[in-house]
Amino acid sequence: MEAKINAQTFINKLFFSITFLLSASLAFAQTKTVTGTVKDAKTKAPIAYATVAVVGAPAAAGTSTSTNANGEFKLVFPTSYVKIRASYVGYDNKDAFVTNDAVQTKEILMDAQDNMLEEVVVKAKKKKYSNKDNPAVALIRKVIENKDKNRLSGQQYAEFDQYEKMSLGLSNLSEKFVNKKIFKNYQFLFETDDSAKTANKYVLPAFIEEKISKVYYRKDPSKTKQYILGDQRAQFDPKFIDNDGLAAYFNKLYEQVDIYDNNISLVTNQFLSPIANSAPTFYKFFITDTIKTSQPWLVELSFVPRNKADMLFKGQLYVTLDGNYAVQGANMTVADDINLNFVRDLQVQLKFEKDNKSRFYLKTSTLGIDFSLTEKGMGIRGSRTVDYNNYKVGVQQPDSIYDGPSTVIAYNVENKKATKSLFETQRPLALAQNELNIYHNIDTLQKIPSFRTFMDIAALLLSGYKQAGPVEIGPVNTFYSFNPVEGFRLRVGGRTTESLSKRFYAESYAAYGFKDQKWKYFFSGTYAFNNKSVYSFPMHYIRASYKKDTKIPGQKLEFVQEDNFLLSFKRGDNDRYIYETNYGLEYKKEFLNHLTIGAGFNINKQTPAGSLTYQMRDENGQNKLFNELNTTELSVNFRYAPHEEFYQGKIYRTPIFNQYPIFTFNYTAGIKGLAKGEYNYHSFNVGAFKRFYLSQFGFADVTAEGNYIAGKEIPFPFLTIHRANQTYAYQLNSYNLMNFLEFVSDHNASINVQYYMNGFLLNKIPLIKKLKLREVFSFKGVYGGLRKENDPDDPNYGSKVFAWQRNAQDIQSSYTFGSEPYMEASIGLSNIFKILRVDYVKRLNYLDHVDAPAWGIRARVRFDF
Known part of the structure; x- marks a missing residue:
């Protein structure tokens, strides 16, 4: 009897096993494809690098993935599973049911864990926030205490691959705006804004830049060396826009975020890091969750500014409980009341992973900022993503690797085909279709005559020069001015451009004063040794010039001309001028390390004008007047501006200041007896x-x-x-x-x-x-x-x-x-x-x-x- 029961049990188990295997085989033989996006439920902003997994499926290829920088994902898995789950630090997990359709699309909206100050402060107990005996403050002090060993500068040697991507475009465009008659030929540029809070909103992608680099770090002596292996961006016609300067300015607004720095530079301001040494003085901290599903366990620390108008963040930190107190992730934004202009939204997301020494290193940094003059109007939305791979510590390289400037272009800039191939094969994060379109759209846009006309008008308004074939006429703000000596002054001038020659440049103007009834002139000719515009970095040219004009003694204006109309309005007695005639020869050379050397030779004659007098009083008290002075000068000058950045305009460079100093040295010698020179001096x-x-x-x-x-x-x-x-x-x-x-x-x-x-x-x-x-x-x-x-x-x-x-x-x-x-x-x-x-x-x-x-x-x- 017992044998019969055992045999029956065996048969039942065998039948069940065969049925299970057949069912599983059939199930795995039929798959479905689910694509979609993961977004913030409130802001509709895409969530980059969130995990999307098939609920109930064993860990296998296709049953789990991560979203890309645009929050997009793709999963292929058996039809027997009907639910997927999105997860990301700082958000509640969100499930979505799927059908058995072969191909389907899902939008998953995740709710941020906003259990911050407003929800956790214990008002019922009337207890005032205090750092004393606060476990959250005790924990953040542990993070601060361990910063050096958890950050890059705490390692003796480190190296990694780095990929940067920055893109910008006009945002929050209305349907009425897009359908204006003026944009009839530009409809291919506009795209539906998936992150908009209301329907019928559009974006206009306008700029993208990508870089692939190899970076080496050495602690002692300290040096970070970046070898740029490839750099490509959508470029405008350099006749209208300084593309290098524009990229430098965008990089200044969207700087890389290192949470381990005491101060984080964003949009030309400095924000105190939530793990800065002084952070407990300016922030309030709260423990809002413990995450045990991660190894090691994580503590969620929420933080808010003590004063909402200060340059501070609010958000969440995810700190490891393995004794290292490292930051594993961070989500940060700013308070609505912050004293920050033109920023409608700002989001920072940081994700860290373990290196080969079980230390957490920054894997991905994403910064998104939406600029706008008004809360609901048109704006500029941009994002910068930096992805790090192949992180290694403790690997010492030869000294030659670290020598030289901090950044080196390690590829052939002229070989566009090789650069394109590099990004197609080694780009670690795939570009979304709208990002790929930017490269094509910018090229197409600049071929449309009406757009070139628009850029010409914009350049006139912003720089003061009007394009006229191979020459530019301007600057317009000097066409009319007035002063006590010349009275009303009219001036017209212009200069040649690269369209005429990349080697020779000419510049000239003529002016007439209706009170003194005198003509003033300026002529110059410049030869560029490097076959580049004499205004673009690095300059290398020789220039000869002739000038006959008025001048206020001692005035050396920067970024404006002396006959600028707005400078015509002056207080007090201001009629001491000189008439100056100058013959000049100038040489200038800029090096890639931003050292500039120059030399000059000038023959100058000046005559007093207005109430200015050149007179001597002899021993008898008698005055002797001088009608002119003549000098001949030789000069040399040096300027060193390490790591300098600027936007090159039509006339002047607009500096983008950083923490590095700028040094100058000038020497001028007056030579008596040479070309009518009357004085010796140094x-x-x-x-x-x-x-x-x-x-x-x-x-x-x-x-x-x-x-x-x-x-x-x-x-x-x-x-x-x-x-x-x-x-x-x-x-x-x-x-x-x-x-x-x-x-x-x-x-x-x-x-x-x-x-x-x-x-x-x-x-x-x-x-x-x-x-x-x-x-x-x-x-x-x-x-x-x-x-x-x-x-x-x-x-x-x-x-x-x-x-x-x-x-x-x-x-x-x-x-x-x-x-x-x-x-x-x-x-x-x-x-x-x-x-x-x-x-x-x-x-x-x-x-x-x-x-x-x-x-x-x-x-x-x-x-x-």
């Missing part, structure tokens, strides 16, 4: 500029300069006439309450400090903080003097140099320094209407000088993020 000038970042306290721009002129019996036009400002605009590099020609010296030293506090104080004041104003402070001081051999007041030499200038009432109006430096300071508000800076400027001394203003209000247009 002028030495050294200067340094540096931006100091002060974390939550803003930043300061500091400029120091020194000058020494060797020689005797030198007239004041060839000494240092200190740069004054009699306009109503605040000028950064001039003394805003000093009068023209007020101070002259042959040796001097100066300091200029511009301190931008970024609203740190005003953000703390109720009601005022809603205006999002920002404090700005400045101090400028200069001290020097005249040696007796150049001093008009010296009894032995006074009759051998030009006398001090005097005004219409015969009162002395120019001086050298006394026993103290000239000083002025200001306090102001910036970010007024997001574009304006207004300063109250106070002159601190030398108030007994004629027409010396004690204070003034000055304004400056300044765009801040």
Whole structure:
């Protein structure tokens, strides 16, 4: 009987096993394909690198995948499974049921775990938040304590492959806007905005850049060396846009995020990292979850700013509980009340993985920012993704690997075909179709005549030059101006472009003053040794020029011309001019490390104009007038700006400042007897500029300069006439309450400090903080003097140099320094209407000088993020 039962049991088990195997075989023989996207349920933003898995299926190929940078995924699995699950740190898991259709698409909306301050603060107990005895603060202090061993700089040697992708486009475009008649020929550019919160919204992809690099790091001596193996981007016609400068500017706005840095630079501002050494002072931390499904276990730390208007993040950190206290993931954004301009949305996602030493390293960094003038209007949305692979630590490379500049182009830039092949075969993250379209669309767009007309008009408005075949006419802001000597002044000018020649460039203008009834001219011819535009980096050219024009003595304006219409409005007595005739020869060469060398030769004749006089008083008190001065000068100059970045405009470079200093040195020699030169002298000038970042306290721009002129019996036009400002605009590099020609010296030293506090104080004041104003402070001081051999007041030499200038009432109006430096300071508000800076400027001394203003209000247009 027992044998019969055992036999029956065996038969039943055998039948069941065969049935199961047959069913499984049939099930696995029939598969279905599910594609789709994973998005944030609230913002509709795609979630990159989320895990999507088939629920109930064994771990096997096809049953689990990760979304790409655009939140897209694809799964192929047996039809017997009917549910998939999306998971990502900082979000609740989300399931989606699927049908047995062979091909289907799913959109999975995940809910963020927003159990942060507003939900976890224990108001019921009336307990005030405190760092003391707070387990979340104790944990973040452990993370801070272990930063050095968990970050790249904690390793002696490291190397990895790096892929960067940055894309931008116009966002939040309405259907009405897209269907405007002007865009009739451009409909191929617009795409449906899947992340929009409302229907019928479109985007216009406009820029993409990709880089593939090999990076080596060495701790001692510290060096990070990046070998760029490939770089490609959608480019506009360089006649209209500086593509390199545009890429540099976008890279500054969308900088790489290293959470282990104390300060994280984004949109030209610095944000305090939630794991900075001082983070517990500025952030509130809460333990909001423990994740045991991960190995090692993770603790979710939520954090918010103590002051919502400060430059701080809010979000979640995921910290390992294996004793290393490493960051395994991070999701960060900013508060709505933050004192940050034009940013409608900002999202940072960081994902870390283990290296070959079981340390967590940054695998993927994704930064998305949506810029807009208004909350609901059209904007610019961009994202930057950096992916790291093949991470190795402890591998020492030969010293030659680390030598040289920090970044090296390690491929043939001209071989476009090889570069394209590199990205097609080695790009670790696949581009979405709309990203691939950007390359093609930009090329197509620039072939449309109406678009080129639009770019031509835009270039005129932004740069002041009008394209006219092989030449450019401008700049338009100098066509009309006025001053006390010339009266109304009309000017027209232009220059050749690369369309005419890549070697030879010419520039010219003619101007006429209706009061002095004199013509002014300028001509120059430039030869480029490197077959590139003489305005593009790296410059290498020789230029010959002739100029006959007016000038205010001592004025050296930057980024604007002296006959700019807006500078025509001046205060006080400002009719001391010179007529200058100059023949010049200039050589300049820039190196890839941003060292610039230059040399010049100038023959100059100047004649006083207006109320300016060149006169000497002899021993008998009689005046002798001079109608002209002649000099011949040789000069050399050096400028070193390591890691400098800038946007190259039509006229000037717009600097993109960073933490690196800029050094300058200039030497000029006056040669008597050469080409009518009347004086011997030697002028030495050294200067340094540096931006100091002060974390939550803003930043300061500091400029120091020194000058020494060797020689005797030198007239004041060839000494240092200190740069004054009699306009109503605040000028950064001039003394805003000093009068023209007020101070002259042959040796001097100066300091200029511009301190931008970024609203740190005003953000703390109720009601005022809603205006999002920002404090700005400045101090400028200069001290020097005249040696007796150049001093008009010296009894032995006074009759051998030009006398001090005097005004219409015969009162002395120019001086050298006394026993103290000239000083002025200001306090102001910036970010007024997001574009304006207004300063109250106070002159601190030398108030007994004629027409010396004690204070003034000055304004400056300044765009801040």
